[in-house]
Amino acid sequence: MDTLITSTLGLLLAAIAVALIARRLHLPYTVGLVLAGAVLAMARVHTGITLTHEIIYTLILPPLLFEAAINIHWRELRQDALPVLVLSIAGTLIAAATVSAGMVWGLGWPLPTAALFGALIAATDPVAVIAMFKDNNLTGRLRLLVESESLFNDGVAAVLFTLVLTWAQASGAPQSLPGVALSLGWTVAGGILIGLATAALVLGLAGRTTDHLVESTLTTVAAYGAFLFAQHLGCSGVLATVTAGLVIGNLGILAETDASRITPHGRQFVLALWEFIAFIANSLVFLLIGLAVGGMHITEPTEIGLLAVIALVLLSRALTVYPLCLCFARSRWAMPLPMQHVLWWGGLRGALGLALALSLPPALPYRDAILTATFAVVIFSVVGQGLTMPPLLRGLRLIPRR
Template sequence: MDESIGQVVLLLAVAMIVAIGARQIKLPYTVGLVVVGAALTLSHTDFGPHLTHDLIYDLILPPLLFEAALSIPWRELRRDGPPILALSTLGTAAAAAAVATGMTSLLGWPLASALVYGSLIAATDPVAIIAMFKDNKIHGRMRLLVEAESLMNDGAAAVLFAVTLGWALAGGGEQLGLETLGTLARIVLGGIGVGAACGAAAILLAGRASEHLVEAALTTIAAFSSFLLAEHLHVSGVLATVTAGLMMGNLGLLSAEDKSYLTRKGREFVVSFWEYAAFVANSVVFLLIGIDVAGAPFESYGPKLIAGAILIGLIGRALTVYPISSAFLRSRWAVTFPEQHVLWWGGLRGALGLALALSLPPTLPMRDEIMVATFAVVGFSIVIQGLTMPLLLRRLGFLEEANGGHH
């Protein structure tokens, strides 16, 4: 036990040194963490902990999802609901199908394995992008589109993964029919129901408390209990935590003070507390991603798999964003072409995709190839896409707007 606490403290210490250094040289913090993690592995320094499905699911995802959901105003979500919903549901299915088609036709993968991989790699993780938006003071619709689409998309991808994995393990027969639709509905509605129940219970209790520390503790219980309870009931933990976060944020932090269930001190403290929790979770996960990506056995599988997975992933994302966004161009929900470019290149892959890949049973055909392809795509998207994103934003004029028309 002492050893594992020591390892966590050491990881945090390294992450904080990287945070200070990254700020000095104006490098995105998350990119710096991945690069330093990779360097540690290549220098054969063993830090001990490695990414596991349980670590990401039980400790990392709940604070990240909850913190992001807390700050999304329901009013804005409703205003841009149609494109966000279309991108995160139809888009996730389209991305999974496009990637699966690419993996079967270009790399010769069996359909069942390709579908499982397609659904897990469809989960985008804009943590790096959102952190950069905050650094560059980008607010408004662009940030809402990226953040909300990704939150909903994570839920959709996790649900799709559960269904395709079940289908693949059952032998990949032709039984993708009504039974599958029933499973899909149960996972989605069950997740939302668990999240709403946990959020409502925490709100009722917090309304009776006047102590800011108790209020913050209740939000913590809601974030983790919604996720763990939903997973225990085999429904969507991602959707449960996002639902609880949206409820507690809109009825507490974002509502008028006289209508909020939180005290004034509680509101301020809860915002700071969750910023800190998400920051620590991010710091640990990105450092561990760097450590594990550098340790992945890429050389055993050759450049064809790695380059193919990265290229197919980018094409799959493009086939999602551009056609679906274009369908809204003549409506009041129009997503402009600059916004579409940011949604495409900003569709980074991260913790959720890795957690799903790490949960694959050894009996699944091509499991090792799926793991290596996932690590390759995650590493590429965080480092290359993460580093080039500020250039794209500047080129498209988003940074000038954020800085009041001058840079």
């Protein structure tokens, strides 16, 4: 326990130093964290903590999903609900199918392996996307679209990955349609219902107290409780936490004073608390990503193969954004071309894809290749796309020029 605490404190001190340097150099904070982690790994600095599925899924992901969800106004989300749902559902399926086909035809991967990689890499990761937009102070409809889509297709990709993994472990044997429908329904509906029940319980208890510390503690229980309980029952923890966050945010934290179940002081305190928790979680996950990448030894795919994988993922995102946005060109949901460019280039991959890749059974064929390809895409997303996003936003005149 002492070693874990010491290691965590050391990582947080490194994160503080990176934050100060990144601000002075006008460098995206997440990029600085990944680069710092890689430098520490290459210098053979032993941190005592490694990136695992458990750390991402049970420690990092729930608070980041919850913090993003409680800050989304339902009134604004409702106005763009249709394009968000189309991009997150149809878009995830298109991206997964494109990547899967490319891995089969281009790199010769077996279909079950390619489908697994396509599913886990299809979702734009809210951890990376939200951190990037906070770095660039981006607000308005564009930020709402990207963050909302990221949250929802996060859940879609996690559900799709679970179904594909079940199929892959059955050696590609066909599953009965009723069985697939039942599994899908339980995963999705169960996660949403658990999120609603958790939110109702938390808001009910919050209405019985005026203590802001109790109110903030209840939101913490909601973030982790909804996620872990849903996972325990075989439902989507991602959907449970996002649902709980949306309901608690709109009926409690963001609601008008008379309608809110949380006191005015409690609302201010909860928002500040979750901003702090998200900062800590972001700091740890991106440092750990850098540490993991810095210590990797690439075997398969080769460097050329990894470049092809990155290009394929970018192509899959383009085939998601531009055709689907074209469907809304003559409607009130029309998205200008500069906004579409940001939706494409801002589709970062991050912690969720890594968590799903790390959760693959050790005996699964091509597991190491999937891990290597996932890390390569994540590093390109966070560093390459993260570094070029500020000049892109300025070039498209979506944020002021410095």
